Amino acid sequence: MLKRLLSTLSGKKSSSKSSQKIAPVASTTAAEEDLITAYDAYGREVKITRNDWRDKVFLPSLEPKWNDAGELYKLVISGLNDGFEKDLLPATKRLLEIDGDPERSHTIRSIVLMKNGRLDEAEKTLREGISKKGETGSLLTNLAKVFTERGDQSNSDETLWRSIQVDPNQENGLLWWSAVQKERGGEAGYLQALHTAAALPGSWRAKLWLARHHLERKEIESARSLYQEVLASGLYDGNTLTMMSGDLGNNGQIPLILELIAPLYDEHKHDTFTGINLLRAYRELGKADEGQALLARMYALGLAPIRQQLNQFAEAFQKMSRDDGQRASIDPDNLKISSIGLTQPIWQYGLRNADWLFAQKPEAAPKIGFFAFSKNVSGEIRAESQREDDIGRLTRAIPLYLTEAVHYWSDYAASCYVMVVEGGGPVISAGPIDENKIFDNLPPEMKYFVTGEIGSPGPGSDEPWMISLVLWDCATRSKISTDNRETTQAALGATVLEMENLLLDRIGFKRTQALDTFYTRPDAEILPIYLTELGQALTLTLLANDIAPKSSLWGERAILDWPLTMALHWPKSEVPKLMYLSGLGKALDYKSDALPEYKERSLQLLRDAENSDSPTKRLSPLVWKIFGITDALEEHIQAQPDDVDSSYSAWLRRVSE
Incomplete structure (x- = not known):
């Protein structure tokens, strides 16, 4: 299943200054009827058909990014992953016009052309890229793919080896080249290929595969040495730590994950799954405090596809801490x-x-x-x-x-x-x-x-x-x-x-x-869930009024999430929406570190409240205050008429303080 972020499924096309229109290309493949897992603005999973995703979400998303090379490139990659290559020809042509990185634009254009069976145009595009940028690993690797598609194995082998010499760390090229050598020379040929690539100037990726080979044979010190070489070079990419942590974990070397990777991991630079692997290591080794510290950083990313996993880790770490001293005589x-x-x-x-x-x-x-x-x-x-x-x-x-x-x-x-x-x-x-x-x-x-x-x-x-x-x-x-x-x-x-x-x-x-x-x-079915929320609301009230210490709060995100889940499950009931905003207001008072994670969901709640004429919409100034949207709050205050209700005016002053 594919996992995507879904902001809307309305079917309406976004407005754009560009006159370029993106026309859906007809297709009748059975795969288009597969369900895709997406995430709405609240982080909920949404199951939609591939056709609906393509027509109502993906294609309309291209036009607003028509003049932004970086964002358009990301969408093209996403479309390729989803099998929409027939729809990507106009977008990749546009990239050739606006992208300042000819290697990126010509590479992705050639890939889309190859996916559509247009090999001559793909080769022409790659050679144009080489004339502008020079021979690079990705341009040469994809040129080798063109030769392979034509059955020209000699030219493919020569071009692929040249791509390795130019950039031994280009993942697609290295994996393809080492796989070819393994097919021709077995395990010995594969290892020789990795050693050959590792000996090239600036090479580091081949060492990761050699380290995996050592780990599988319990040659731990040899693997550690290779990892230390790669890390010391500082040249590795954002996915490197994921491969290292995964290989170490799969081979029982969990302490080495924390020793080698934890000090270097930056959730903003490195792959998210490295963080997940680190959390697994903290859980396995019983390091609840360190795990909770990383968990807070991971939550702050606001990534819906991993939120359920993070909640499971949170529960595990909290249980560890509870077990350390659940009861104490006083x-x-x-x-x-x-x-x-x-x-x-x-x-x-x-x-x-x-x-x-x-x-x-x-x-x-x-x-x-x-x-x-x-x-x-x-x-x-x-x-x-x-x-x-x-x-x-x-x-x-x-x-x-x-x-x-x-x-x-x-x-x-x-x-x-x-x-x-x-x-x-x-x-x-x-x-x-x-x-x-x-x-x-x-x-x-x-x-x-x-x-x-x-x-x-x-x-x-x-x-x-x-x-x-x-x-x-x-x-x-x-x-x-x-x-x-x-x-x-x-x-x-x-x-x-x-x-x-x-x-x-x-x-x-x-x-x-x-x-x-x-x-x-x-009603009777809802009431037990409602009672749980009332108990949790009291907990937050005690914290907000400095009666209970912040350190006594367990499962904060589950508590803040609870009324929002109720509101989404029972959208016609107004009280859960007010409960949710009440919890955020209290979280602001006790200075919760989790608040930024709730910004987009809260703004979506306000948009929905506006459309349904819910009383929740009248609390917009409080939401703006909670999330530091000061311009909107000040504009709203300035726009109040002279005869505004005095109790509302006093409330606005309290909110803005």
């Missing part, structure tokens, strides 16, 4: 524990108080509070620090969701309270709560508060989960009702929705329409 007397109150849905934080976008409850609205659930555990209870697990996340996510539900589907002003260790993270209480302590510390205007408990029998058990929800009356300091339910992971969404509905019935003041018209209640 002294509770030395902890500073406080309570934070969240007075709006957790995903509205991070948007710079965009109160102009969301309907506000009146000051006189009756108030209800939700507290993070406690965890039902058996056995000895002791204070300890540990990574978040599913149950721990749900102790916060369920009350966060119920707070949101009451906010949107009743006339109550709802708040959620979470206990945290300052400089640490959320606190999970074990066992029943002390309601009297809560009564004593509640604001006097609070009418009700809600507590809960959740527990599971443990990983892999078939026993049901237990969830308990308790409603308390603040005026009488008494329990109104208890809702106890058994559920399973599969039925969790339906269970929570049932508890929500019963709670809304009991407290009254229900609304028939959501407070914000764009808000929709997640």
Whole structure:
């Protein structure tokens, strides 16, 4: 399968100042019906037929690059790889006119002519290139191919050898020449060819193939010596480190990958797969810190085809680090524990108080509070620090969701309270709560508060989960009702929705329409995924407000990706889009190094929001701020009319600070 970046599949042709038109060439080959894997602006895989790729993406992409030799050349190479040689004749003719590198333009033109069976024109083009540039390895190698196509083996051999003498490091020529010698003289002929090429002035590529020969025979020091010669010369190309690291890995010499290649690797200059091989080496050798440092550099490249691989490495390195110290006993007397109150849905934080976008409850609205659930555990209870697990996340996510539900589907002003260790993270209480302590510390205007408990029998058990929800009356300091339910992971969404509905019935003041018209209640299938996002949104909120340290964040990219994946999967739902931008706003606050990777996806989200009239489009200034698009932000601020809403004007000031 071919992997390509796909910015649009609309079928519309891009505008261009050039009058040159690119006409599709008819073809009926079966291969054109093959599916091609491409990537859209969000990094998602898109399966399209070869014909659709050719007609709707590839051919329209040529015209805008008609006056840019470098970009046009890249497209021609891509078209050759995809088998579109019949469509490339006009483009390669154009390259002859505009390219300042006659070797490149004449070589690629000759290749396309040969692919189309026009050997005489190919030879003429190559000789014209030689007259302009002189004899080069690539021009001579392709001239030798013309002779081979005609059956003129003598001229082909002589020309190919001349190309090796001119440039012994020209990969196509060297591989072809050494293969010919192997066919004629066996393994001995092949090795002799490599030694002959390696002895030529400036030669280094043949040494890589000789090193592979030594590695396969466990002659490690001989291979190391050749590699050191190549690296010391500094003349190797961007693919050299990939071959070296791959050969070393395939032959069990993983420590040598890190010794020889890691200090030299530059992800901006060298082949991406060298980085992948280095990450494999770090994983195999258990070097999580070094692996995560390289991983951050690789993520910053923003390459969709390797993102899934990078995510797998991230998970592996994080697991290594977790295993080094997943649990640690702590002294509770030395902890500073406080309570934070969240007075709006957790995903509205991070948007710079965009109160102009969301309907506000009146000051006189009756108030209800939700507290993070406690965890039902058996056995000895002791204070300890540990990574978040599913149950721990749900102790916060369920009350966060119920707070949101009451906010949107009743006339109550709802708040959620979470206990945290300052400089640490959320606190999970074990066992029943002390309601009297809560009564004593509640604001006097609070009418009700809600507590809960959740527990599971443990990983892999078939026993049901237990969830308990308790409603308390603040005026009488008494329990109104208890809702106890058994559920399973599969039925969790339906269970929570049932508890929500019963709670809304009991407290009254229900609304028939959501407070914000764009808000929709997640259904039972979506809700478990939604709960995960609420728990993750709380984590980012704690980081953004310096309550938890950045070092405590695990799986940052998975957290930032989560609501965007939701938004793309359920495009008609507006809240996941707002959740995504909220997460980016918080990431800006805690100075995330991952933010630049999200620029193109975020701008595409804004474009899509504009087309669908989504409320997300109104948060464009925040996106511009996050990604440093200062011109657009300043232009937008200057364009505001004198009578602009004061809350919106204040929000713009907060965004621009």
